[in-house]
Amino acid sequence: MDGKEEILDLLRENARLSAEDISAMTKKSEAEVNAIIKSLEDEGVILKYAAIVNPEKDETCRDKVFAEIEIQCAPEREHGFDKIAERIYRFPQVKSLYLMSGGYDLKVVIEGDNLRDVASFVSSKLSTLNGVRSTKTHFLLKKYKENDVLYVEDESDRREGVMA
Structure with a gap:
């Protein structure tokens, strides 16, 4: 190494x-x-240094709503999915964006202040973009683990019972 x-x-x-x-x-x-x-x-290998914050314990994050959106879209001639991805990742609500294989083309993770914010973003901004054919929105209910970081505390008693 x-x-x-x-x-x-x-x-x-x-x-x-x-x-x-x-x-x-x-x-x-x-x-x-x-x-x-x-x-x-x-060289752009290291892009950023950041703290990983548990949203359950951060008051400013606790009430935020996160959604994962599957997008089916039409690739553009000579640009593929890059141009539509660029239009999407420029929205401040977008936290992550991935080109995917399988049943949909792009996966977007967004953050909103409430369900209405997320719904409004999807219906008025995302689904109206040229090339977007369909969207499927999934709301994040609880984070257990992300990027090798556990967000749950193991409170179970792992001691073995003793038989008399």
Whole structure:
């Protein structure tokens, strides 16, 4: 494993690691670590550092509504799905957008303040775009795990019972 991959793996696990910590873990100098991280940022490999927040415990997020929308659309000549994807990802409500294989073409994850916001977005903005043939909206009810992060606390008692 080269230095870049090793450092990327460490940062994927904990983006708050300092160059000093990474240096100690990789046996590279702090200057080498800083140079590798800078090159990863410059090359666009590292796009952003972010905190993963449990929405159940964050008051500003607790009442937000998240929906996953399956979109069937017509690809554009010479651009495929890229142009319609670009029109969709520019909406501030869109948190994620993926080109998919299977029964639909694009998967969009959006955030709204309430059900009405999400419904309005789908009916007035998303479904009216040229090329959109159909949408199917699924509302997120509870997050258990996302990107290897558990959002639920295991409160069960795992001790074994004792028979007398």
